[in-house]
Amino acid sequence: MNYASQSHLVKSFVLDASEKTVSNLTFEDDYSLQQFKESAYKLFYDIITVPAPYLYQEPNPIVELFRLIESSLGSLKSSQKAILSQLEKWWVEWHFVASMNVSLERENKEQDYNVISTTQHPMRKHELSHYARLFTILPLPVCDVCMVTGDILKVNQRFIDVFGYTLQDVPNLNVWWKLAYPEKDYRTFAQTLWQESLEQANQNNDDIPANDYRISCKDGSEIVMQVSGISVEGEFIAIFNDATERLKTQEILSDMAFLDSLTKIANRRRFDEKLTSEFNKLSNEHRELSMIIIDIDNFKKYNDRYGHLEGDKCLFQVAQKLAETVCRPEDFVARFGGEEFVVLLPQTGKQGALFIAEQIQKSIEKMAIPHKDSFTGILSVSMGINTIEHEHDSDHAQFFKKADNALYYAKKQGRNCIALATDN
Numbered sequence: 425m426n427y428a429s430q431s432h433l434v435k436s437f438v439l440d441a442s443e444k445t446v447s448n449l450t451f452e453d454d455y456s457l458q459q460f461k462e463s464a465y466k467l468f469y470d471i472i473t474v475p476a477p478y479l480y481q482e483p484n485p486i487v488e489l490f491r492l493i494e495s496s497l498g499s500l501k502s503s504q505k506a507i508l509s510q511l512e513k514w515w516v517e518w519h520f521v522a523s524m525n526v527s528l529e530r531e532n533k534e535q536d537y538n539v540i541s542t543t544q545h546p547m548r549k550h551e552l553s554h555y556a557r558l559f560t561i562l563p564l565p566v567c568d569v570c571m572v573t574g575d576i577l578k579v580n581q582r583f584i585d586v587f588g589y590t591l592q593d594v595p596n597l598n599v600w601w602k603l604a605y606p607e608k609d610y611r612t613f614a615q616t617l618w619q620e621s622l623e624q625a626n627q628n629n630d631d632i633p634a635n636d637y638r639i640s641c642k643d644g645s646e647i648v649m650q651v652s653g654i655s656v657e658g659e660f661i662a663i664f665n666d667a668t669e670r671l672k673t674q675e676i677l678s679d680m681a682f683l684d685s686l687t688k689i690a691n692r693r694r695f696d697e698k699l700t701s702e703f704n705k706l707s708n709e710h711r712e713l714s715m716i717i718i719d720i721d722n723f724k725k726y727n728d729r730y731g732h733l734e735g736d737k738c739l740f741q742v743a744q745k746l747a748e749t750v751c752r753p754e755d756f757v758a759r760f761g762g763e764e765f766v767v768l769l770p771q772t773g774k775q776g777a778l779f780i781a782e783q784i785q786k787s788i789e790k791m792a793i794p795h796k797d798s799f800t801g802i803l804s805v806s807m808g809i810n811t812i813e814h815e816h817d818s819d820h821a822q823f824f825k826k827a828d829n830a831l832y833y834a835k836k837q838g839r840n841c842i843a844l845a846t847d848n
């Protein structure tokens with residue numbers, strides 16, 4: 425771009441316009457506004473010769489040029505300032521329309537599409553110029569991608585601000601996937617999800633549905649984005665919406681609801697509360713209380729062999745099975761943490777608790793979840809039981825500790841077994 429000559433042209437245009445046609449850019453009627461715009465567009469048409477505008481990159485040539493013009497005008501009058509800033513906006517619009525026309529012309533070669541005649545009247549492309557402005561000023565990161573080649577055609581300034589990548593860093597989808605999704609497994613997952621979303625949009629003739637993606641930024645930080653999009657004739661525009669805050673809120677809400685997010689049973693916090701309340705009841709009423717701590721055997725090896733995702737699935741299945749097996753309304757099941765669960769059985773003595781533990785063992789065995797690295801070839805659990813009566817001198821921490829000691833003993837016996845805490 426020849427900055428000097430263009431700067432000179434725009435400068436004389438601004439000076440001329442601010443002297444004659446407008447004062448503070450308040451146009452008396454639509455006609456004078458239209459006149460002014462048309463002369464501006466005519467000027468752009470005369471001076472713009474760059475074939476492929478890279479408007480959305482840093483440094484942005486248009487912005488640079490206008491900075492130059494502004495400094496060369498010395499101390500600006502407010503009317504000149506207003507004209508200059510309007511011109512800059514229109515120039516961006518005009519440039520976008522011109523580039524759209526160039527691609528339209530390429531597609532319509534056989535119809536002898538006349539680019540010049542359309543670009544001389546750019547306001548006919550009203551919608552396009554609106555789109556151009558939207559694309560530039562949208563406070564969300566957006567990028568425009570050619571579906572055929574995978575080339576990223578444009579990214580807006582917000583995209584650069586949020587992710588740190590410019591169009592040079594991510595010229596096409598291949599590079600984008602590698603940089604933004606550096607971990608191979610997660611990349612495969614994200615690509616599959618995005619591909620399915622594209623197909624779904626295509627089938628339903630609808631927008632690209634929104635899903636959450638964990639994206640790595642140029643500075644190495646990670647950000648969770650809800651990505652959706654629209655597809656328009658061989659291109660799609662991906663729209664990124666920050667999901668971090670939403671996910672944080674969801675997490676807090678699910679914590680507040682005392683639900684373990686993975687297994688969908690009560691969590692540790694809820695268990696602590698329940699244990700305290702059951703313990704307090706003991707002193708007032710003639711009651712018993714039993715606790716069973718359940719720990720999956722060799723779960724580390726399970727994760728190592730079948731992968732963490734399968735491990736998560738397994739934890740969910742075991743938790744649901746426990747909730748199904750321990751079904752009296754006053755009984756209580758929670759995930760204590762990791763691969764450890766806990767059952768509280770109010771008004772239940774040693775024999776009753778042992779019976780429930782055996783039921784649990786059987787139901788887990790019946791699920792027959794394959795576990796090649798376990799002694800039995802299927803998933804098993806070990807359990808420690810403790811029971812307390814209304815006359816007691818321990819606190820709930822001690823009560824828990826004894827059940828945990830019993831569990832430790834069960835593990836030492838070779839796993840897949842149940843141990844009762846001793847009285848002392």
Ligand SMILES: Nc1nc2c(ncn2[C@@H]2O[C@H](COP(=O)(O)OP(=O)(O)OP(=O)(O)O)[C@@H](O)[C@H]2O)c(=O)[nH]1
Nearest residue numbers: 719720721722723724725727732735736762763835
């Ligand atoms: N998939 C998955 N794994 C978890 C989760 N929480 C804890 N773990 C895994 O559970 C495993 C527990 O390992 P250990 O404490 O060594 O116990 P173990 O391998 O079952 O051995 P034993 O208890 O002696 O039978 C670790 O590998 C943890 O990473 C979870 O939410 N999901």
